[in-house]
Amino acid sequence: MTAYNTITFDPSRCKSCNDCDACMTACSQIKSGTDDLLYSRIKIIAGMNGSLPELALCRQCGDPECTKSCPSTALTKNEQTGVIDWDKSLCIDCLLCTVGCTYGGITYNMTLNHVAKCDMCDGDPACVKACPSGALSYVTSAGIFNDQHDREDLFVPGLSACQGCNSEMIMRHSLRKVGPDTVLATPPGCIPGMGSVGFNGTTGTKVPVFHPLLTNTASMLAGLKKQYNRMGRNVTAMALAGDGGAGDVGFQSLSGAAERNDQILFIVVDNEGYMNTGMQASGSTSYGSWTTTTPVGSEMKGKRTNQKNLAMIMMNHNCEYVATASTAFVEDYYEKLDKALAASERGFAYLHIYSPCPTGWRFPSSQTIEVCRKGVETNFAPLWEYERGGELRFTHSIDDPLPVEAYLNLSGKYRHVSEEQLQHIQEQVNERVKTLKRFAGLN
Amino acid sequence: MNSTHYLIAGASHAGLEAIHRIRLIDETATITVVTRDARLPYSPTILPYVVSGQSDPDRVVLRNADYFKNLNINLITGDELVAIDEANKQVTLQSGDQWHYEKLLLATGADPIIPPIPGLSEASFHVLRTMQDAINLRTHAGSAKTAIVLGAGLIGMHGAENLRHAGLDVTIVEMCDQVLPGYFDTRAASVIQTAFNSNGITMLMGSRVVKVEQQAQSCQVTLENGNSITADLLLVATGVKPKLDYLKGTSVQVEEGILVDRNMRTDAPAIWAAGDVAQAADFYQDKKVMMGILPDAVTQGAIAAMDMSEDYTLQPYTGGVPINTYTFFGQQAISVGQCMADDQSEELTQVDDDNHRYLKILLKDNQLQGISSINEEMDAGVMWQLILRKIDLTSVKDAFIARPLETGRALMSSTWR
Numbered sequence: 001m002t003a004y005n006t007i008t009f010d011p012s013r014c015k016s017c018n019d020c021d022a023c024m025t026a027c028s029q030i031k032s033g034t035d036d037l038l039y040s041r042i043k044i045i046a047g048m049n050g051s052l053p054e055l056a057l058c059r060q061c062g063d064p065e066c067t068k069s070c071p072s073t074a075l076t077k078n079e080q081t082g083v084i085d086w087d088k089s090l091c092i093d094c095l096l097c098t099v100g101c102t103y104g105g106i107t108y109n110m111t112l113n114h115v116a117k118c119d120m121c122d123g124d125p126a127c128v129k130a131c132p133s134g135a136l137s138y139v140t141s142a143g144i145f146n147d148q149h150d151r152e153d154l155f156v157p158g159l160s161a162c163q164g165c166n167s168e169m170i171m172r173h174s175l176r177k178v179g180p181d182t183v184l185a186t187p188p189g190c191i192p193g194m195g196s197v198g199f200n201g202t203t204g205t206k207v208p209v210f211h212p213l214l215t216n217t218a219s220m221l222a223g224l225k226k227q228y229n230r231m232g233r234n235v236t237a238m239a240l241a242g243d244g245g246a247g248d249v250g251f252q253s254l255s256g257a258a259e260r261n262d263q264i265l266f267i268v269v270d271n272e273g274y275m276n277t278g279m280q281a282s283g284s285t286s287y288g289s290w291t292t293t294t295p296v297g298s299e300m301k302g303k304r305t306n307q308k309n310l311a312m313i314m315m316n317h318n319c320e321y322v323a324t325a326s327t328a329f330v331e332d333y334y335e336k337l338d339k340a341l342a343a344s345e346r347g348f349a350y351l352h353i354y355s356p357c358p359t360g361w362r363f364p365s366s367q368t369i370e371v372c373r374k375g376v377e378t379n380f381a382p383l384w385e386y387e388r389g390g391e392l393r394f395t396h397s398i399d400d401p402l403p404v405e406a407y408l409n410l411s412g413k414y415r416h417v418s419e420e421q422l423q424h425i426q427e428q429v430n431e432r433v434k435t436l437k438r439f440a441g442l443n
Numbered sequence: 444m445n446s447t448h449y450l451i452a453g454a455s456h457a458g459l460e461a462i463h464r465i466r467l468i469d470e471t472a473t474i475t476v477v478t479r480d481a482r483l484p485y486s487p488t489i490l491p492y493v494v495s496g497q498s499d500p501d502r503v504v505l506r507n508a509d510y511f512k513n514l515n516i517n518l519i520t521g522d523e524l525v526a527i528d529e530a531n532k533q534v535t536l537q538s539g540d541q542w543h544y545e546k547l548l549l550a551t552g553a554d555p556i557i558p559p560i561p562g563l564s565e566a567s568f569h570v571l572r573t574m575q576d577a578i579n580l581r582t583h584a585g586s587a588k589t590a591i592v593l594g595a596g597l598i599g600m601h602g603a604e605n606l607r608h609a610g611l612d613v614t615i616v617e618m619c620d621q622v623l624p625g626y627f628d629t630r631a632a633s634v635i636q637t638a639f640n641s642n643g644i645t646m647l648m649g650s651r652v653v654k655v656e657q658q659a660q661s662c663q664v665t666l667e668n669g670n671s672i673t674a675d676l677l678l679v680a681t682g683v684k685p686k687l688d689y690l691k692g693t694s695v696q697v698e699e700g701i702l703v704d705r706n707m708r709t710d711a712p713a714i715w716a717a718g719d720v721a722q723a724a725d726f727y728q729d730k731k732v733m734m735g736i737l738p739d740a741v742t743q744g745a746i747a748a749m750d751m752s753e754d755y756t757l758q759p760y761t762g763g764v765p766i767n768t769y770t771f772f773g774q775q776a777i778s779v780g781q782c783m784a785d786d787q788s789e790e791l792t793q794v795d796d797d798n799h800r801y802l803k804i805l806l807k808d809n810q811l812q813g814i815s816s817i818n819e820e821m822d823a824g825v826m827w828q829l830i831l832r833k834i835d836l837t838s839v840k841d842a843f844i845a846r847p848l849e850t851g852r853a854l855m856s857s858t859w860r
């Protein structure tokens with residue numbers, strides 16, 4: 001399997017633009033040298049009865065029907081780019097491809113007298129560049145998946161994580177990238193719970209792994225790293241910890257290691273609570289969230305206190321590297337992981353990854369990445385990084401965020417949230433961004 | 444005795460889609476494909492363009508030898524299925540080779556019908572179903588000046604136009620009063636006929652041929668009304684019919700084609716059929732029909748393969764919907780679904796004679812039954828899905844009637860993500 005770059009469409013952003021047609025004009029221009037929208041291979045269509053706009057565009061299908069209906073071999077899937085290429089010299093204008101396609105992805109142009117389809121502009125799509133609202137974007141993360149594909153997954157298959165678990169994805173991606181010269185600590189939480197430390201004397205991880213107490217993860221890693229250094233071996237001391245294990249119970253040792261700038265790569269998978277033991281609240285649980293210890297009843301309406309911002313606290317330790325990340329923005333995450341890995345050779349590197357939890361947060365398992373994405377796009381979970389001695393730097397624009405509801409609405413744990421609570425959450429998001437901006441030297 | 448898990452007879456659209464689907468979920472089982480044709484797979488639909496010279500036979504190979512090699516599929520060309528022993532799961536090929544199979548797919552397509560016209564069998568004439576047919580016709584067309592085409596169905600019309608492009612004077616003789624019956628109504632058909640006439644093709648509609656006589660370098664065709672015409676070249680395109688001699692002694696049930704259920708199973712154990720050879724459920728009525736179109740061969744091949752390989756994502760066949768995307772002399776006639784209204788259907792037509800444009804929409808219970816158009820932009824695939832999925836158009840009816848293209852696109856786009 002090869003992954004390919006792709007054009008994505010966010011109709012809610014498109015709607016706000018009110019028929020600007022910029023993408024279609026750009027396409028007509030670059031492909032046919034005219035402003036006549038008939039020539040555009042991307043078509044934005046007004047939604048039916050006031051619903052969001054729709055998109056007729058070739059999806060560059062993995063198992064394309066257009067190519068199967070083509071008698072002339074004019075249509076083929078390009079194995080390198082994933083684009084369905086059309087060869088004019090072979091085409092007999094039979095239009096059978098338009099029968100195969102369900103999305104209006106390949107259509108007949110009456111003036112050109114032949115079919116036309118999106119060719120992704122050789123990897124630099126003009127429509128995306130023209131789109132003023134960010135509704136269209138060109139996602140190039142495929143390259144990462146293809147690169148990483150050749151590396152070994154250092155967890156065993158069949159870990160018993162929940163369906164749609166973000167944490168499992170983070171673990172597998174991270175360790176694959178960090179590589180086999182690693183000693184891994186997984187303090188109590190979902191990560192060892194799903195079997196990474198193993199059962200019955202067999203391990204779930206293909207590198208040395210241990211199960212520290214919640215309280216001593218960072219200090220044990222610090223000692224191990226020192227011993228490896230003494231032996232002259234370059235080994236990454238890495239933690240994959242939950243937010244409770246890092247920010248509540250394990251905070252004392254974490255803070256100590258950061259203060260000493262010990263050479264550790266500390267990754268926190270933040271699912272806002274103690275999910276594996278039955279969804280109890282942690283210090284990272286956000287205000288208003290339902291958990292089993294912050295229930296929703298006649299008096300209590302979910303968590304009453306605000307979440308603490310562990311990443312910011314860690315930044316204030318002035319250790320080597322601190323960053324936040326999200327699996328909806330993998331390219332960003334991979335860059336940060338590279339930097340963090342390099343920084344962990346010098347001192348303490350801390351990565352805080354937002355990890356919405358389908359089971360504990362009550363959203364369908366297919367929506368994990370969407371929840372991640374909306375977390376970032378509403379500024380609920382802004383993406384930034386900090387390098388020792390420098391300034392905080394946003395790695396995803398914090399301008400023009402979506403209202404926080406766009407994020408809250410996706411999860412059942414916020415279902416009960418009242419107008420006032422909503423307002424409170426929005427204010428908190430705004431405040432947090434303001435604080436971050438100060439660290440970034442903005443405003 | 445040779446042995447294979449999957450045996451596929453026929454290497455065209457239905458057979459090729461079947462092996463693709465099997466390999467998607469079964470990487471290791473043995474697959475053997477046997478085709479009568481000595482060439483690597485090609486589409487019969489391309490043949491008229493080989494005749495006109497637009498398509499080069501070597502450039503229209505649907506799957507090259509590497510494809511079969513890489514997927515570890517044994518391709519046997521130039522051999523033919525001649526007998527099936529269903530009890531022992533064995534077939535015999537023309538060469539005498541025998542193969543044991545676990546599962547057999549019959550995707551052998553259809554062959555031209557040669558009508559019982561006196562004198563025809565003694566005359567030298569052409570048909571158009573195989574690459575060799577096309578090459579023969581092209582060679583002959585190079586020296587011929589005039590041609591007669593019997594039949595104004597898909598093959599006859601494509602054949603006639605491409606012979607015209609090759610520079611011949613062409614006459615079409617057709618028994619029906621209109622071209623392409625079943626796909627287009629008389630109004631649309633007459634637009635097509637007009638285009639043929641104005642491009643120098645003589646159309647003898649409603650004419651029955653009673654006699655064919657071979658002359659030294661030409662062929663004389665006598666019509667029922669007593670007129671006769673002579674041409675250097677005769678192309679017979681009066682329909683197709685599967686050749687099913689290999690079924691003798693099996694329990695496979697046959698009417699016009701091989702009768703199959705909605706999973707493309709025949710009545711015999713471990714035997715499936717798909718494509719032009721099969722007679723499968725109709726979409727509109729409770730009967731089984733011959734489809735004879737390429738997109739349906741692909742669909743049926745996929746369904747057969749998914750059933751054969753026990754792919755649990757299989758969705759049974761929803762039934763055949765006639766589809767025709769017909770390009771003629773630079774114009775387009777597109778027809779998806781029914782083209783004639785019945786008493787329960789609502790018919791909406793827009794005619795623009797000056798621009799040779801025409802659009803007809805048939806609705807029943809606010810669901811699309813059929814849509815046909817001339818020189819209108821039309822996404823046939825979108826319309827096909829609206830029909831197949833019985834999409835309720837009640838809330839968007841006005842928009843659909845006014846702008847079927849955009850509305851259809853919006854509806855299908857909303858089913859994505």
Ligand SMILES: Cc1cc2nc3c(=O)[nH]c(=O)nc-3n(C[C@H](O)[C@H](O)[C@H](O)COP(=O)(O)OP(=O)(O)OC[C@H]3O[C@@H](n4cnc5c(N)ncnc54)[C@H](O)[C@@H]3O)c2cc1C
Binds near residue numbers: 096524525598
């Ligand atoms: C001139 C022409 C124009 C056409 N135009 C269109 C069009 O515009 N639109 C459209 O939708 N359809 C069109 N068609 C029809 C379309 O080509 C067929 O519907 C489609 O090819 C059917 O695919 P199939 O796999 O079922 O069979 P076929 O394509 O007929 O292939 C049959 C295969 O079986 C092999 N075979 C036959 N008998 C045996 C045997 N006994 N043993 C082993 N192998 C055997 C053959 O060699 C071949 O590989 C056209 C057809 C022709 C001839």
Ligand code: SF4
Binds near residue numbers: 060
């Ligand atoms: S044209 Fe249609 S069928 Fe072909 S790849 Fe694009 S979306 Fe898929």
Ligand code: SF4
Binds near residue numbers: 072090093096
């Ligand atoms: S119109 Fe061209 S690209 Fe489309 S199916 Fe026909 S030959 Fe292939």
